[in-house]
Amino acid sequence: MNILIYPPTIDWGFMKQRPQQLMQNFAKQGYTVFYCNKTQQDREIEEIAPNLYLVHHHDNWLNDTLPNVRKEKGCKVGVWCSWALLAKELKVYKADWIIYDCVDEFADWIKYEKEMIEIADAVSCTAERLYLRLKKEYPHKKIDLIRNAYDESMGLHIPSRHNLPPKKIIGYIGAWAPWVDDHLIIRLAREFKDCEIKIIGVEFGKKFSLDHMPNVTFLGHLPHHELASHLKQMAICIIPFKLTSVTLATNPVKMYEYLATGKPVVSTALPECLLVKDLVDVGRSYSEFISKVHSRLKDPGDSFKRKNYALSNTWSHRVNQAISLINNLNQSKK
Numbered sequence: 001m002n003i004l005i006y007p008p009t010i011d012w013g014f015m016k017q018r019p020q021q022l023m024q025n026f027a028k029q030g031y032t033v034f035y036c037n038k039t040q041q042d043r044e045i046e047e048i049a050p051n052l053y054l055v056h057h058h059d060n061w062l063n064d065t066l067p068n069v070r071k072e073k074g075c076k077v078g079v080w081c082s083w084a085l086l087a088k089e090l091k092v093y094k095a096d097w098i099i100y101d102c103v104d105e106f107a108d109w110i111k112y113e114k115e116m117i118e119i120a121d122a123v124s125c126t127a128e129r130l131y132l133r134l135k136k137e138y139p140h141k142k143i144d145l146i147r148n149a150y151d152e153s154m155g156l157h158i159p160s161r162h163n164l165p166p167k168k169i170i171g172y173i174g175a176w177a178p179w180v181d182d183h184l185i186i187r188l189a190r191e192f193k194d195c196e197i198k199i200i201g202v203e204f205g206k207k208f209s210l211d212h213m214p215n216v217t218f219l220g221h222l223p224h225h226e227l228a229s230h231l232k233q234m235a236i237c238i239i240p241f242k243l244t245s246v247t248l249a250t251n252p253v254k255m256y257e258y259l260a261t262g263k264p265v266v267s268t269a270l271p272e273c274l275l276v277k278d279l280v281d282v283g284r285s286y287s288e289f290i291s292k293v294h295s296r297l298k299d300p301g302d303s304f305k306r307k308n309y310a311l312s313n314t315w316s317h318r319v320n321q322a323i324s325l326i327n328n329l330n331q332s333k334k
Contacts, residue, residue: 260310262303
C-alpha cells in the first residue's frame with residue numbers, strides 16, 4: 001500500500017476540514033499517511049489513528065524515518081499538497097507522484113499555481129469553475145473534480161433528541177470573512193424579528209460588527225465536535241455569501257453538513273449550490289433570499305432527500321475517487 005505525505009503547511013489542529021478528512025480516510029483505506037506539522041517539536045512523530053501519523057520534527061523524520069519506512073514497506077511514496085507555493089520544496093520527498101489539490105481561487109495563490117501544476121502528476125479540484133478553468137489552461141494535465149463532502153462522524157443525519165428552542169433559529173456556521181454579506185444578515189434580522197440569527201465561526205479577515213442587532217447572536221469559533229448540537233437546533237441553515245471570484249469557485253463544506261441535518265438550506269446564487277437547487281433554495285437577490293426563508297419557515301420540505309444526498313457524498317466517497325486517480329497514476333508509471 002502507498003505512503004502518503006502531506007507537507008508542512010499548518011499544524012493539524014488548525015487545518016481545514018478537507019485535508020484532515022482526506023488524510024483520515026486515506027489512512028482508513030490502508031495508506032500509511034504522514035501529515036507534517038508546520039511547528040517543529042523535539043518529538044519526531046505521533047500516531048493519532050491507525051496508519052495516520054503527525055510529523056512533529058520534519059527534518060529528522062525526512063532524513064531518518066522516511067527512508068527506513070520506504071525501504072521496509074517497499075511501496076510507492078506520494079505527496080498530496082494543497083499549497084501551490086510549496087512547489088519548490090516538494091522535491092525533497094523524492095515522490096513517485098505528486099497531486100496538487102486546488103481548493104480555492106484566492107488571487108494571492110494563483111501566482112504560484114503554474115509552477116505547482118507543472119511539477120504535479122495530476123490535479124484535483126473542489127468546484128466545477130476551478131475544474132473548467134484548469135482544464136482549459138492546462139490541457140496536457142490530468143485533472144479530476146473531487147468535491148468537498150460530509151463527515152459522517154458528526155452524526156448530523158441521526159435523528160435528534162434535543163428539544164427545539166422556543167425561538168426559531170436561522171443559522172450560519174462558517175468563517176466570518178469578507179465574503180459574508182453583512183447587509184443580507186441585517187436584512188434577515190430586521191425581517192425576522194421573532195427569530196434568532198445565530199452565527200458561529202472564526203473571525204477571518206474582518207471583525208464581527210453586528211452586535212447592535214438584538215436578535216443576532218455571534219458565538220465565534222467553537223470546537224468542531226460542538227457544532228452538531230447547534231446545527232440540529234436550527235430551523236433554517238443559510239449560506240449568505242457575496243458573489244466574488246472566491247465564492248464563485250467554492251464548493252461549501254457547510255452545504256453538505258447542513259443537508260445532513262435534513263433542515264432547509266437557503267443560499268445566495270453560488271454555482272455549486274445552483275447545481276443542487278432541488279435541495280438548496282437559492283436567492284438571487286435580497287428579496288428572493290428573504291422570500292425563500294419565509295417559505296421554508298412555513299414548509300421545511302423533504303428532509304429525507306437532503307440527508308440522503310449528504311450520505312451519498314461523504315469523505316469516504318471522495319477518497320475512493322482520489323484512490324482511483326492514484327491507481328491510474330501508478331499504472332501509467334509502470
